[in-house]
Amino acid sequence: MADPKALRDKTCVVGIGETAYTRGTTKSPLQLSMEATMMAINDAGIKPSQIDGVVLPNGHNGGATAGDYAANLGIKDLIYTASFPEMGGAQMVSAMEGAVLALASGICDYVLVPHCSYFYTGARARDMTANPSNALQAAEYIRDYYRPFGVGAPPQHYAWMAQRHMHLYGTTQEQLGAVAVAMRKHAQLHPNAIMRGKPMTMADYMASRWITWPYKLLDCSLETDGAGAFVMTTAERAKDLKQKPVYVSGIASGHPYPPHDIPNRPDILEIGLDHSAPRAYAMAGVKPADIDFAEIYDCFTGQAILQIESAGFCKKGEGGPFCENGNIELGGKLPVNTHGGLLSQAHNTSMNHVIEAVAQLRLGCGERQVKDAELGVVTGWGGHGHGSIAILRR
Template sequence: MTLGGKAAVTGIGETDYTRDAGGRGVLTLQLEASLAAIADAGLRPAEIDGIVMPIGLGATVAEDFVTNLGIPDLRFSTTTPLGGAGAVAAVQCAAAAVAAGLCRHVLLPLGRTGRTGSRIGARIHQMPQFRTVGEFEAPVGALAPAQYYAPMARRHMELFGTTSRQLAEIAVTTRQHAILNGNATMTAPMTIEDHQASRMIADPLRLLDCSLESDGAAAVVVSKADAAGDLRQPRVLLTGLAEGHPDSPSTITQRPDMTRLGLAKAAPRAFAMAGVTPADIDVAEIYDCFTYIVLCQLEDLGFCGKGEGGAFVEGGALGLGGRLPVNTHGGLLSQSHMAGMNHVVELVRQLRGQAGRAQVADAEVGLVTGYGDLGDGTIAIMARA
């Protein structure tokens, strides 16, 4: 049996994305997005019988949703604590649960007060996946994701000639998409020169290579495929799903090849499950905690060879009408840092033909990825059906 085609994303919901949710807590934000996703699917809250909580930072638990939504019979709940890979891991987990018959409609809520709550440099050291670097690397001054990931980008530059201006292409295109979205935090136009003039954070990563700190929530509903046809929206099937972990997953320092992520292992499995190749992908929502992580994933996904990502992204290739439209909502870089659940929402929107001014013409097959600390990869391939 294959998991491909057994489940569908039937509902999507988002709050407003801001830098200050105005006193709304994480649970309130998640409930807002959840109600929107459940209504979008044409379901009643009482019909939700599964919950998968991505990220696993422990701010809220499945019981909170049973209590607030009045769910009478929750049959399945778990967490997918893979950091930024957690949202897509939750999609895979929910698909497996409905395919196995454990439940029919799974809610995946993700919300945070990443801007008004604790900030990244403090937050990550509460995450168990940072335990090793916390002991051995934080004492010498390596404290935050930008500092852990920058050596991957630097080595890529030294080995392959990748440039900061090529990273800028990713930031600029992503901003153009955010401007079209209508629910994005960053809406001022950006040029490559703006990127080059932005202050250095962790060389070679500049401020405009880094994602946002955001308040808000996003949620989706994953349903058994044969239930999806009865619901409100055009059906978007999950055709390929996979998770992959890099060598030396606890520390980038000790990774034999630090230019290769866990996604390099996951992507071939997902493409095989879906029966498609990178050439079939009409739109890609790629986890973008930093510009370089997008470039590296494009290689690991097979859109180009290792070391060719810099040339691949040049000349607006990732824009609407380009070779591969990427992060059509503005991503974590310019829309909001919803740890990739906003990427899942956007892919569904594209495949339904509901992406408004950012709609990719005739989008039928797309993919969404997750990237979690310190290199875990997840991927979901979806198709309009």
């Protein structure tokens, strides 16, 4: 396997499952994860005990380990486990990459990737002022060199990048808002979207309160509870399964340099996706212009714009104008986050992006279906700019 192109279309997603997304739950992360897992396994039409690989994107799924999955699913011989916690929000696509490698190399036959986000019921930013013990856990360099200056939350670090983008390229507040408005429109079409039934206009966006300039409340992703899971296998095995497979044509992970500290990068707008996207397109043998839709990791609007650029859909610096005039809405040039994204469906750390991409490529998305979609992109963004990308094909 000397050439990554050999991995093209060799593995596929054959099962998906997703619980309801909520703001608050009485269920444990393990319970939610197992519910989503059983949906995905049933969707694939395999027996739970056929799973022989478990990739836990963040390594600890709300306290549940790979061993918990083995115990619950009756996996007597769990062959492969892996996790990608350092990738942060890019962990879902990097987990898929891990599954691709494990399957294509023949190490195992069926890999489960489950994930629960417990962002409403678990400790989270909204409680930080009232309860310091809920402060986000920070790396030493953040604790010692950023936080003494009141910088300790992701929107702040990321706002530095957005400000720099505005300075260099003239990106406007309304262009950030166009991302938020598009996500909200799409959420109206998804029955499992937190913001369904709560439409939002550009005027609503502009009137929303500031969090950390240039980010307003509506530039920031949701805090929600819910789990999802997907099952992967080889293209060969998929032939006998219930669902039409969705193939992984290209997949890659990447990092800015240095990967952690944002301020001391020579170019703070260099992101991991700048490195991973060309690798993924080369593996898939396709170009950005071939892509029918993109599920972009929209933790914050400016980060979505950066990724749209780095995924090759427009030139660096042109992401702001690219997101205007309905270009990224259904029916536009490149529909982005057809489920509403982290901004308006739910924050499931892009598990929901993977599931939506698979659903689109099964052509089963009803009124939000991208017509005749054949190729879709999913990106992940995490930490201080790690970037992963999957190019999926039906």
